[in-house]
Amino acid sequence: MNNGKPPVLRVENCTMQFGGVVAVDNFSMEVYKDEIVALIGPNGAGKTTAFNFITGVYEPTNGRVFFEGSLMVANRPQGKMKRFYQGDANAICSDVVRKTPDQITKLGLARTFQNIRLFKGLTVFDNVLAAMHMHLNSNFFMAALKLNRGEEKRMREEAAALLAMQGLYHVKDKIASSLPYGQQRRIEIARALATKPRFLLLDEPAAGMNPQETDELAAFIKKTKEDFNLTVFLIEHHMTLVMDISDRIYVLDFGRKIAEGTPAEIQENEHVIAAYLGVEDAES
Amino acid sequence: MIRLNSKTKLILTVAALGLTMLWFYHLEQNPRANGYLIKILERSAIYAVVAVAMNLMNGFTGLFSLGQAGFMAIGAYTVGILTIPVEARPNVYYISGVAPWLEKIEIHYLAALFLGGLIAAVFAALIGVLILKLRSDYLAIATLGFAEIIRSVIASPQMDTITNGSYGLKKILRFETIYTPFILSAVCIFMMVLILRSSYGRAFLAIREDEVAAEAMGINLFTHKELSFVISSFFTGVAGGLLAMFMGSIDSGTFRVTLTYDILLIVVLGGMGSVSGSVIAAFLVTGGREYLRFFDEPLKIAGVQISLFRPGFRMVIFSALLMIVVLFYRKGIMGDTEFSWDGIANFIYRFLPTGKARRGNGGRDE
Amino acid sequence: MSLETVLQHVLAGISLGGAYALIAIGYTMVYGVLRLINFAHGEIFMIAGYLMIFSMASMPWQIAIPVVLIGTTLLGVFIERFAYSPLRSAPRMSIMISAIGVSYLLQNLATYLFTALPRGYPVIPFLKKVFQIGTISSSLVTFITPVITVVLVILLVQLITHTKIGMAMRAVSKDFETATLMGIQLNSVISATFAIGSFLAGVGSILYFTDRMSVNPFSGALPGLKCFVAAVLGGIGSIPGAMIGGFILGLGETFMVALGFSTFSDAFTFVILVLMLLFKPTGLFGEMEAEKV
Ligand SMILES: Nc1ncnc2c1ncn2[C@@H]1O[C@H](COP(=O)(O)OP(=O)(O)OP(=O)(O)O)[C@@H](O)[C@H]1O
Ligand SMILES: [Mg+2]
Numbered sequence: 001m002n003n004g005k006p007p008v009l010r011v012e013n014c015t016m017q018f019g020g021v022v023a024v025d026n027f028s029m030e031v032y033k034d035e036i037v038a039l040i041g042p043n044g045a046g047k048t049t050a051f052n053f054i055t056g057v058y059e060p061t062n063g064r065v066f067f068e069g070s071l072m073v074a075n076r077p078q079g080k081m082k083r084f085y086q087g088d089a090n091a092i093c094s095d096v097v098r099k100t101p102d103q104i105t106k107l108g109l110a111r112t113f114q115n116i117r118l119f120k121g122l123t124v125f126d127n128v129l130a131a132m133h134m135h136l137n138s139n140f141f142m143a144a145l146k147l148n149r150g151e152e153k154r155m156r157e158e159a160a161a162l163l164a165m166q167g168l169y170h171v172k173d174k175i176a177s178s179l180p181y182g183q184q185r186r187i188e189i190a191r192a193l194a195t196k197p198r199f200l201l202l203d204e205p206a207a208g209m210n211p212q213e214t215d216e217l218a219a220f221i222k223k224t225k226e227d228f229n230l231t232v233f234l235i236e237h238h239m240t241l242v243m244d245i246s247d248r249i250y251v252l253d254f255g256r257k258i259a260e261g262t263p264a265e266i267q268e269n270e271h272v273i274a275a276y277l278g279v280e281d282a283e284s
Numbered sequence: 285m286i287r288l289n290s291k292t293k294l295i296l297t298v299a300a301l302g303l304t305m306l307w308f309y310h311l312e313q314n315p316r317a318n319g320y321l322i323k324i325l326e327r328s329a330i331y332a333v334v335a336v337a338m339n340l341m342n343g344f345t346g347l348f349s350l351g352q353a354g355f356m357a358i359g360a361y362t363v364g365i366l367t368i369p370v371e372a373r374p375n376v377y378y379i380s381g382v383a384p385w386l387e388k389i390e391i392h393y394l395a396a397l398f399l400g401g402l403i404a405a406v407f408a409a410l411i412g413v414l415i416l417k418l419r420s421d422y423l424a425i426a427t428l429g430f431a432e433i434i435r436s437v438i439a440s441p442q443m444d445t446i447t448n449g450s451y452g453l454k455k456i457l458r459f460e461t462i463y464t465p466f467i468l469s470a471v472c473i474f475m476m477v478l479i480l481r482s483s484y485g486r487a488f489l490a491i492r493e494d495e496v497a498a499e500a501m502g503i504n505l506f507t508h509k510e511l512s513f514v515i516s517s518f519f520t521g522v523a524g525g526l527l528a529m530f531m532g533s534i535d536s537g538t539f540r541v542t543l544t545y546d547i548l549l550i551v552v553l554g555g556m557g558s559v560s561g562s563v564i565a566a567f568l569v570t571g572g573r574e575y576l577r578f579f580d581e582p583l584k585i586a587g588v589q590i591s592l593f594r595p596g597f598r599m600v601i602f603s604a605l606l607m608i609v610v611l612f613y614r615k616g617i618m619g620d621t622e623f624s625w626d627g628i629a630n631f632i633y634r635f636l637p638t639g640k641a642r643r644g645n646g647g648r649d650e
Numbered sequence: 651m652s653l654e655t656v657l658q659h660v661l662a663g664i665s666l667g668g669a670y671a672l673i674a675i676g677y678t679m680v681y682g683v684l685r686l687i688n689f690a691h692g693e694i695f696m697i698a699g700y701l702m703i704f705s706m707a708s709m710p711w712q713i714a715i716p717v718v719l720i721g722t723t724l725l726g727v728f729i730e731r732f733a734y735s736p737l738r739s740a741p742r743m744s745i746m747i748s749a750i751g752v753s754y755l756l757q758n759l760a761t762y763l764f765t766a767l768p769r770g771y772p773v774i775p776f777l778k779k780v781f782q783i784g785t786i787s788s789s790l791v792t793f794i795t796p797v798i799t800v801v802l803v804i805l806l807v808q809l810i811t812h813t814k815i816g817m818a819m820r821a822v823s824k825d826f827e828t829a830t831l832m833g834i835q836l837n838s839v840i841s842a843t844f845a846i847g848s849f850l851a852g853v854g855s856i857l858y859f860t861d862r863m864s865v866n867p868f869s870g871a872l873p874g875l876k877c878f879v880a881a882v883l884g885g886i887g888s889i890p891g892a893m894i895g896g897f898i899l900g901l902g903e904t905f906m907v908a909l910g911f912s913t914f915s916d917a918f919t920f921v922i923l924v925l926m927l928l929f930k931p932t933g934l935f936g937e938m939e940a941e942k943v
Pocket of ligand 1: 049
């Protein structure tokens with residue numbers, strides 16, 4: 001996969017500590033252009049947390065994240081955290097770079113959320129339009145006084161085209177929260193696409209979907225990736241789906257990376273088997 | 285569902301506007317006899333502007349601000365200070381005199397109104413930088429606090445030669461006809477509607493619905509909250525100026541927190557997130573408040589004094605109304621929908637006996 | 651200013667601060683449990699003032715004081731039941747509007763029932779007795795307010811740390827949802843919180859109005875807001891914090907007046923609020939909490 005090209009996304013020695021809980025511990029990984037990479041692991045392993053510091057929702061306690069070769073996020077333990085920091089002292093990073101989530105989205109990363117965060121009271125169409133707002137060219141006065149009719153019209157056409165492409169056009173005037181769960185997940189993906197990303201992060205896209213919807217989802221993700229020329233990084237518990245679509249897989253357990261490799265390699269890996277069996281033991 | 289075609293709607297709109305104008309013309313023919321009604325209508329129109337502005341921030345952007353009275357005070361004092369006729373100034377500032385630099389400045393009321401809004405907006409921008417990052421309920425307290433600070437600065441003896449301190453201003457330029465406040469209010473509300481319908485309006489709604497998701501969709505929270513706060517405060521300032529012209533004399537007591545609460549009642553009653561709701565409620569509440577004055581007057585039925593009716597009862601009713609709406613009709617009159625002729629048509633249709641009959645026959649409704 | 655006048659002002663300041671502290675605790679506890687600024691808390695304090703006026707008209711102070719305290723406690727619990735509990739699952743803004751509505755209703759109701767004119771607050775003879783310590787002389791109430799405050803705060807902290815209901819309160823304010831899942835009776839915890847907060851507001855009201863001598867329907871509004879600021883200053887959710895915040899505001903305000911800035915003394919409170927929220931939003935003793943995404 002590598003072909004000597006630099007990775008699109010590179011996470012370097014990232015640690016995220018909440019109070020005394022180390023949710024992600026010295027985690028490093030890469031995603032290369034045009035790949036579909038999955039992040040798996042038992043509940044509470046720190047997967048969503050990793051997404052959150054990549055997309056600027058949290059600041060990592062320590063570590064760096066590069067996107068398309070440039071430093072996007074970096075932090076080191078500061079203030080009180082210096083004393084409480086439980087991560088690797090040798091991996092302390094020197095830079096500090098802060099970005100808000102919207103700045104990161106503007107760089108070309110878009111995401112969905114594990115617990116679906118649509119704009120619930122708005123129509124599907126407005127959900128998508130709102131996500132296009134960041135690409136607005138006209139300034140506030142132009143837009144507010146309706147002097148940008150051309151642009152407004154173009155935005156609406158684009159939004160309609162996007163929804164049509166995702167097979168969601170027929171629900172465009174429905175209130176987002178009134179739709180079934182599986183559809184809401186797809187709308188969330190469509191909304192993320194409306195920001196015109198090059199890199200898409202999906203947090204458990206199959207959660208709450210029925211088996212048929214899950215089967216369709218695999219094809220949907222692959223098609224979307226081709227249509228929009230995306231690199232995809234996803235978290236998923238549904239193993240069939242993960243093994244089907246991923247080029248490579250990273251496995252987290254208790255915040256640590258315990259394995260990485262192709263689906264075949266991961267299926268063989270004894271640490272992974274142990275981690276998952278361990279969880280099942282604990283649950284039963 | 286009835287869908288009127290756009291031509292019918294246009295005709296209805298023009299007819300409604302025409303009738304309103306005709307009514308105003310009729311009222312203006314005899315301003316003395318209709319003075320009371322004219323006053324109520326003017327005040328309602330002005331409150332409608334503040335209510336829509338408050339709704340823009342609270343109902344559409346989801347930021348709970350309670351600073352309305354403060355921004356109205358800024359607009360009102362700007363207009364007051366700059367439109368009192370120069371010859372009348374010594375008389376108004378009879379206690380401490382007027383600041384020399386201010387003595388001769390008198391500007392056109394439209395310019396003064398705009399300036400009032402602008403100053404309010406600048407204040408909002410500065411305050412916003414400080415407080416918009418706070419959680420929503422802290423924001424409410426902080427804006428309330430700022431409104432109090434503004435009020436106490438206006439009333440302070442140090443400001444005597446500018447604001448006339450606690451004595452207040454009088455002889456402010458007044459409206460000559462009902463048309464002026466109505467046209468100005470309509471323009472303000474129309475501009476806010478345009479903003480809300482633009483891409484920025486959608487960004488505001490996105491923030492209201494889910495801040496985290498809005499941010500993840502590339503909407504910068506701070507910029508857009510600041511924008512919403514500044515726009516809202518601009519129009520609140522203009523409305524404060526209009527109120528000053530309406531009242532002719534103001535003092536810092538006019539702009540107490542209760543003024544903000546009155547506006548809040550209008551917004552909640554009309555429906556958080558509905559411009560037309562705010563406008564309708566502004567007229568209902570203001571009109572209701574005037575026409576329900578009899579609640580405050582001692583009432584005798586068959587020679588027996590009803591002790592329930594005495595000064596203050598009206599306000600009890602209005603505050604109870606606020607509670608009832610919040611507890612039982614949380615959506616208010618309009619919810620977050622807007623007035624439309626279709627809505628009216630459907631409303632009437634539902635109550636027409638023929639409508640029911642036709643629906644029973646499997647009429648054209650969905 | 652001579653040392654003597656400074657001391658005199660310090661005493662007045664901590665006395666006012668003590669009353670503020672007792673009110674601030676109500677805000678801090680309710681906010682801790684419900685994440686709600688109880689805008690009506692200042693009005694509960696004002697109504698307690700009127701209750702005292704009417705009780706003292708017909709009974710001796712030894713009976714009037716407990717009557718007022720019980721009445722105030724019940725009022726607080728009733729308000730929660732009536733105006734806040736139906737809105738448990740409503741958006742935050744609705745509950746806040748309900749709180750404003752209650753505050754507005756109580757103000758208007760007081761105006762209607764008792765007129766807007768200030769009413770004289772009854773004199774509780776022993777509280778008004780003038781004492782002299784060194785060169786400082788003042789009525790007893792000024793001396794004992796801070797003492798009562800500190801004692802009540804110590805008792806309250808004991809209650810919160812050692813009793814079952816206290817622990818439930820702490821659990822609810824740490825994590826509302828988990829606490830309910832763990833089988834904590836949410837409604838009784840919330841009622842207890844309002845009861846304690848209102849009881850303390852009642853005590854605060856007696857001490858405050860004895861010093862100020864009159865009550866009007868708006869007497870609660872501004873002190874209410876100030877006490878909320880005191881709670882924020884001390885770190886919302888922290889009881890000792892609310893006390894210290896109250897003392898700081900009381901002292902600050904007294905000195906503003908003493909130095910001739912009386913028109914700005916109210917504004918001072920809000921300047922403190924804004925500075926605090928800017929530089930240390932968690933307050934002096936508060937804890938940070940992050941939203942889970
Ligand atoms: N904001 C936060 N504050 C404190 N702890 C947190 C926070 N967010 C996550 N955690 C903790 O970090 C750990 C990892 O959580 P995370 O949500 O990343 O897990 P996950 O791998 O996404 O699990 P799941 O598969 O259940 O979604 C958990 O122990 C969680 O309680
Ligand atoms: Mg997760």
